[in-house]
Amino acid sequence: MPNDEQRFSLLLKTVSTLLGPAGCPWDQKQSTLSLKKYFIEESSEIIAAIDNNDPENLCEELGDMLFLLILMAEINKKAGTFTLNETIRRINEKMIRRHPHVFGDGEKGTEEELEKQWRAIKSQEKGKKRN
Numbered sequence: 001m002p003n004d005e006q007r008f009s010l011l012l013k014t015v016s017t018l019l020g021p022a023g024c025p026w027d028q029k030q031s032t033l034s035l036k037k038y039f040i041e042e043s044s045e046i047i048a049a050i051d052n053n054d055p056e057n058l059c060e061e062l063g064d065m066l067f068l069l070i071l072m073a074e075i076n077k078k079a080g081t082f083t084l085n086e087t088i089r090r091i092n093e094k095m096i097r098r099h100p101h102v103f104g105d106g107e108k109g110t111e112e113e114l115e116k117q118w119r120a121i122k123s124q125e126k127g128k129k130r131n
Contacts, residue, residue: 015070019078027071035072042068097121
C-alpha cells in the first residue's frame with residue numbers, strides 16, 4: 001500500500017499529466033484568476049462538511065482543495081512565478097519561525113501568550129516585507 005509520500009507523488013504526476021500536451025483542455029486553460037472561484041466554492045464546501053460533522057465529506061473536500069492548490073502551483077511554475085517546492089519550503093520555514101516554543105528556545109506559555117507571540121512574529125514578518 002502506498003505511503004503518504006508516494007500518494008502525493010502520484011497526485012503531482014496526475015496534475016502534471018492533466019496540464020501536459022495530452023492532458024485536459026479545461027485544466028490547461030486555467031489560470032490563477034480563473035481558479036479563484038473554485039477556491040471559494042471548495043472553502044465553503046469544507047466549512048459545510050465541518051458544520052455537518054461529516055468526516056467522509058470533509059476528506060473529499062480537502063482532497064478537492066489539495067488538487068486546486070497543486071494545480072495553481074503548477075500553473076505558476078509554468079508561468080515562471082513560483083514552484084510548489086518554493087511554496088512548501090516557505091510554509092515550512094514560516095511554521096517553524098512562528099513556533100519558537102516548539103522549534104526554538106521559546107517558552108510554551110498560555111494559549112493567549114502564544115497567540116500574542118504569533119501575531120508579533122507575523123507583524124514583524126510583514127514589516128520586513130515592506131522594507
